Amino acid sequence: DADVTQTPRNRITKTGKRIMLECSQTKGHDRMYWYRQDPGLGLRLIYYSFDVKDINKGEISDGYSVSRQAQAKFSLSLESAIPNQTALYFCATSETGGSETQYFGPGTRLLVL
C-alpha cells in the first residue's frame, strides 16, 4: 500500500543535541509538510515543500531546518533541541492538482530533557 512513514517513532534526547526526524512516502505525491502538535494548540505547520527544489517556512520554523532529498523524502532537523520542542511531530503529503487532501504519517513523539 502507498504509505507515509516516519522514523523514529519515539525519541528522547537532551537539551542542545541535534536530531533528525525522517519522512518517506510511496504515494508519489510532490508536496510534503512537517507539523508539530501540542495539547490545546492543534496542528502547527513548521515547513512545507511543493517540490524537490521548493522549501517554505511555516508558522513556527524557528529552531528547525529541513531537507528535501528526493521527491519521496523530507527530513526535519532540530539543530539544538530545547525542552519546548517536546511535541508530537507529523509528516504529511498531498498531490498538486488533486483535492489537496493531506495524508499523514504515524508521527514521532519527541521528548527533550
Next chain:
Amino acid sequence: QKEVEQNSGPLSVPEGAIASLNCTYSDRGSQSFFWYRQYSGKSPELIMFIYSNGDKEDGRFTAQLNKASQYVSLLIRDSQPSDSATYLCALLPYAGNNRKLIWGLGTSLAVNP
C-alpha cells in the same frame, strides 16, 4: 478572529445518537473543506471533504456546507464508542499558488455506551 473555529468540547453523546460537529470560518473565498478524525496519540485520518454547498454523505457521515453562513458541519449517525476521537476541520483558502490547509483546533467527541 481565528480563521477556522471549532468548539473544543468535549461533546458527549449516547451510543446510537447523532453527533453534530460544527466549524465556522472567516475567509469567504475558501474553496474546500475537510474533516479529519484523530484518535489520541495517532495521526489525523481523512473522513471526507466537501466543496459545494449542500450535503455530502459517506456511510454514517454527512458533511454539510453553507458558504453564505460560513460554516461546515459533520453529522455522525448511529454514533459508536469507536467514534470517540477528536475531529479536525480544515479548509483550503482560495487565493495564491502556495495554498495550504488551514486547521481548526478540533472538537473532542465522546460516545457513551
